[in-house]
Amino acid sequence: MTDFPEIAAANPAFFVERVLSVHHWTDRLFSFTMTRPASFRFRSGEFVMIGLPSEPGGPRPVMRAYSIASPHFAEELEFFSIKVPDGPLTSRLQRIQPGDPILMGRKPTGTLVLDALTPGKRLFLFSTGTGLAPFLSVARDPDAYERYEKVVVVHGVRQVSELAYRDLWTREIFEDELVGEQARRQLVYYPTVTREPFERQGRIPDLMASGKMFADLGLPATGFDPAVDRAMMCGSMAMIKDVAKALEGYGLTEGSNADPGDYVLERAFVG
Numbered sequence: 001m002t003d004f005p006e007i008a009a010a011n012p013a014f015f016v017e018r019v020l021s022v023h024h025w026t027d028r029l030f031s032f033t034m035t036r037p038a039s040f041r042f043r044s045g046e047f048v049m050i051g052l053p054s055e056p057g058g059p060r061p062v063m064r065a066y067s068i069a070s071p072h073f074a075e076e077l078e079f080f081s082i083k084v085p086d087g088p089l090t091s092r093l094q095r096i097q098p099g100d101p102i103l104m105g106r107k108p109t110g111t112l113v114l115d116a117l118t119p120g121k122r123l124f125l126f127s128t129g130t131g132l133a134p135f136l137s138v139a140r141d142p143d144a145y146e147r148y149e150k151v152v153v154v155h156g157v158r159q160v161s162e163l164a165y166r167d168l169w170t171r172e173i174f175e176d177e178l179v180g181e182q183a184r185r186q187l188v189y190y191p192t193v194t195r196e197p198f199e200r201q202g203r204i205p206d207l208m209a210s211g212k213m214f215a216d217l218g219l220p221a222t223g224f225d226p227a228v229d230r231a232m233m234c235g236s237m238a239m240i241k242d243v244a245k246a247l248e249g250y251g252l253t254e255g256s257n258a259d260p261g262d263y264v265l266e267r268a269f270v271g
């Protein structure tokens with residue numbers, strides 16, 4: 001039996017929470033939920049430090065940044081994670097089971113929040129791989145649908161099996177008590193796969209450059225319009241760099257918490 005008070009005493013800087021459920025999507029991806037500390041507040045789209053307690057007398061715990069995948073009002077906290085075979089944290093984290101302890105930092109932060117964007121009509125959420133995580137939070141928050149007429153979730157992966165949460169975007173969210181009705185009218189899910197046949201193929205920046213994305217979404221061929229389009233990006237450096245360049249080309253400018261703008265980004269991982 002894990003001794004939570006002992007772990008808490010050894011790690012006073014962190015919350016000690018308990019794993020509730022684990023879901024393995026592929027041998028590279030998994031999700032888990034855990035208990036939420038009563039005093040923990042965050043804004044949909046923010047990230048927090050997560051880690052596992054070290055062995056007694058061992059080194060300090062390894063902590064890593066993780067986007068919270070649940071919306072700000074959720075009872076449980078959800079995360080969507082990579083499994084890096086020799087990764088200091090995820091080589092261990094991928095083996096967690098319900099009941100196990102998890103350390104969590106006390107201060108959430110981040111720029112992928114609705115408050116960092118100026119008002120507009122369409123909100124594009126561009127992600128690759130686990131970069132989808134913050135948008136699982138933002139697009140399950142009714143605030144997104146109140147602020148924007150359309151919310152477009154773009155998810156780029158290498159293989160079809162990596163389109164985690166596809167059932168959520170294509171079915172479950174429409175049944176959601178809180179956002180179901182808004183999602184039915186306003187949410188568009190736009191998945192794309194780069195290394196296998198799929199109904200849509202290609203890198204996100206290429207789909208923009210060729211005009212295919214605009215045609216698919218029924219948008220003007222002239223592309224993004226700084227008067228109405230807002231965006232968030234999360235995932236690989238290459239996607240973020242190329243999409244940011246494209247958005248700048250259309251006249252959109254980067255925002256932050258202190259100075260809201262047309263788009264915001266989070267560099268979650270290299271490669």
Ligand SMILES: Cc1cc2nc3c(=O)[nH]c(=O)nc-3n(C[C@H](O)[C@H](O)[C@H](O)COP(=O)(O)OP(=O)(O)OC[C@H]3O[C@@H](n4cnc5c(N)ncnc54)[C@H](O)[C@@H]3O)c2cc1C
Binds near residue numbers: 086266
């Ligand atoms: C702001 C922020 C938010 C993040 N949110 C998430 C999240 O929600 N889910 C998540 O899985 N990771 C997220 N990460 C990455 C995370 O912090 C860790 O890097 C990851 O969990 C691997 O940890 P590790 O100790 O096993 O390996 P590390 O030593 O941290 O990473 C080893 C290598 O694996 C690759 N890598 C790391 N993370 C990923 C990833 N997510 N996808 C593809 N390749 C990766 C990189 O090339 C890295 O150099 C986020 C990072 C930042 C900065």
